[in-house]
Amino acid sequence: MNPEPFQQLDRVIHEKGRLAIMSMLAAAPELSFTELRDTLTMTDGNLTTHIRALQQEGYVAVAKSFQNRRPLTTCSLTAAGRKAFAEYINLLEQIVRQTKK
């Protein structure tokens, strides 16, 4: 079996928590911090750490605003994040295809 696709997998996205965040953001233009936290049942600290890692990689953009005088933090995928996520999916599909042959 060709091990190349596995080695090419983006290690930042490959982590379980970050993959979940990227998956959710890939299907929505933006999601609030609380939506992500509640859907993924993560703690505030855990989610913040993962989002910071994705932000540093340039995959996720974080915007802070106010809704009815309450702070609202929203996250979205950047163009680079969307591209990296699509590549990650392609590689996973390649791995599945290869091992099924």
Next chain:
Amino acid sequence: METNWAEENLQTIRTLMERSALYRRALAPIMLFAGVVGVAAAIIGTAFHFDSPFAFTRLWPDTAIFAVVGAFLIARRQSIKDKEPFWSAPARRVVLAMFPTWLAGIIVTEVFRLVATNDSQLVWWLLPIWMVLYGLALHGASFFMPRGIRIFGWVFFLSGLALLVILAIKNSSNNLPPFVYAHYLIGAFFGGGHLAYGAYLYLTEKGKNAA
């Protein structure tokens, strides 16, 4: 071995992407509110004899507008409380999915208001039309909402069709029921139906219904 985790990852990604696109506001308070409004309108319609075509086609559309505005306000309150955007992508999808049938309902009602000025029996036919259209609206929205909404939509859709058949049979023998029953029926379906579904959601979605 490697295929397993890759497949599992793909499945997880798919599930999360689907979940991300769903409308997640707690529906129990919205359904209960709509139910209370529906029952109250039925009581008002019966007690105050809203029996003319004009009164009937004013009372129920106004009730629907009141229920929709109330539902929006409840959803908005929930989103503020949860620190989430109100006009989110799933919310937009739900509204867009329901919009064509709502528009059809408004136009059909206006047409009946104009045509059935002196014939209260003619307004009977609005009931199944509203029920079918509302069922279709819920069915359309259900693709972006929890699965139960689809079943609720089917209940309205099929009940509306059944009522249409019953009315056609009754009408063929010139035996349409007294008009006051229209208030009972609409109160039972739109009021009682929403109350029942709201109560079911309230018991099954615990933790989401704080708003």
